Amino acid sequence: METRIDRIKKQLHAASYKLTPQREATVRILLDHEEDHLSAEDVYLLVKDIAPEIGLATVYRTLELLTELKIVDKINFGDGVSRYDLRQEGAAHFHHHLVCLECGAVDEIQEDLLEDVEADVEKRWNFQIKDHRLTFHGICWRCNDLGADKPEKDA
Amino acid sequence: METRIDRIKKQLHAASYKLTPQREATVRILLDHEEDHLSAEDVYLLVKDIAPEIGLATVYRTLELLTELKIVDKINFGDGVSRYDLRQEGAAHFHHHLVCLECGAVDEIQEDLLEDVEADVEKRWNFQIKDHRLTFHGICWRCNDLGADKPEKDA
DNA sequence: TACCAGTTAAGAATGATTCTAAATAATAAG
DNA sequence: CTTATTATTTAGAATCATTCTTAACTGGTA
Numbered sequence: 561m562e563t564r565i566d567r568i569k570k571q572l573h574a575a576s577y578k579l580t581p582q583r584e585a586t587v588r589i590l591l592d593h594e595e596d597h598l599s600a601e602d603v604y605l606l607v608k609d610i611a612p613e614i615g616l617a618t619v620y621r622t623l624e625l626l627t628e629l630k631i632v633d634k635i636n637f638g639d640g641v642s643r644y645d646l647r648q649e650g651a652a653h654f655h656h657h658l659v660c661l662e663c664g665a666v667d668e669i670q671e672d673l674l675e676d677v678e679a680d681v682e683k684r685w686n687f688q689i690k691d692h693r694l695t696f697h698g699i700c701w702r703c704n705d706l707g708a709d710k711p712e713k714d715a
Numbered sequence: 716m717e718t719r720i721d722r723i724k725k726q727l728h729a730a731s732y733k734l735t736p737q738r739e740a741t742v743r744i745l746l747d748h749e750e751d752h753l754s755a756e757d758v759y760l761l762v763k764d765i766a767p768e769i770g771l772a773t774v775y776r777t778l779e780l781l782t783e784l785k786i787v788d789k790i791n792f793g794d795g796v797s798r799y800d801l802r803q804e805g806a807a808h809f810h811h812h813l814v815c816l817e818c819g820a821v822d823e824i825q826e827d828l829l830e831d832v833e834a835d836v837e838k839r840w841n842f843q844i845k846d847h848r849l850t851f852h853g854i855c856w857r858c859n860d861l862g863a864d865k866p867e868k869d870a
Numbered sequence: 871t872a873c874c875a876g877t878t879a880a881g882a883a884t885g886a887t888t889c890t891a892a893a894t895a896a897t898a899a900g
Numbered sequence: 901c902t903t904a905t906t907a908t909t910t911a912g913a914a915t916c917a918t919t920c921t922t923a924a925c926t927g928g929t930a
Contacts, residue, residue: 686856701841
């Protein structure tokens with residue numbers, strides 16, 4: 561079976577870039593932390609464990625390259641740091657986020673949800689949508705004491 | 716008639732802050748540029764014209780204060796600068812933005828559009844929504860040569 | 871071997887934002 | 901009206917994330 565890394569390697573080659581050891585190490589870290597929303601600094605510290613000779617600037621350049629190729633998404637929750645997420649394979653659009661104002665947790669919504677809204681906007685504002693960013697700020701299920709359990713698995 | 720400034724003054728007083736001359740000058744600039752999406756630096760340069768002795772740090776502090784009081788919204792389009800928008804009076808939620816990938820123009824959508832989506836998210840993810848951020852990236856009506864005219868006025 | 875384009879590390883440079891210290895203005899008490 | 905107290909301000913230093921610069925290194929190739 562073709563691994564995720566192999567497919568990323570092909571994507572790089574298709575754009576005539578190489579999967580250098582530094583880039584591979586960076587991608588591996590991203591794969592190992594798919595659930596998190598790592599900052600460039602976070603990635604750097606983690607990559608150093610498996611490739612100690614790497615430089616911070618290289619991590620930045622790699623993340624920028626992966627963003628250009630739509631392999632990762634660069635997100636900004638307004639806290640002054642850019643965060644990087646592996647994009648779901650085959651996803652046309654950026655996924656959404658739920659940011660908890662209490663505990664700071666960031667959960668993801670993989671579903672689109674915006675199909676109707678987008679059609680409406682394209683028509684009425686004559687705007688050709690290429691991508692979107694949607695973030696909800698509020699209180700997550702963990703902080704909402706009302707005896708609720710984790711809901712995403714039920715959805 | 717009570718002016719917008721008066722009402723903002725009351726909001727400040729209600730939170731036991733004062734409308735100092737520097738704060739008033741800053742608010743006036745924001746009122747005069749409601750259509751734009753000014754960065755802190757932009758605001759600073761404009762405020763200096765009417766209150767030359769103001770410091771950049773004061774502008775930052777003022778904008779931060781106004782953000783806390785929900786008088787302005789702090790936005791981040793991912794270009795490394797925070798921008799500030801006067802919130803529509805009475806608006807419960809943040810308004811949305813259309814960012815053009817061609818010309819960089821930023822248009823606003825004042826309508827909510829997300830009522831149905833929010834109800835769905837609150838129920839299924841057990842997440843109590845306080846606010847949202849929605850930005851569409853694409854090609855605006857100006858850059859879309861297909862002979863279209865400004866659509867927002869028709870909406 | 872010598873060359874060439876792509877890639878890298880290290881650290882300097884930049885740019886936005888926040889912090890610090892001292893000065894100033896407003897407020898309250900006597 | 902003074903004096904003490906507190907909030908607010910300025911200017912510039914400090915910080916933090918990010919990008920740039922330079923020189924070194926790599927792999928492929930004539």
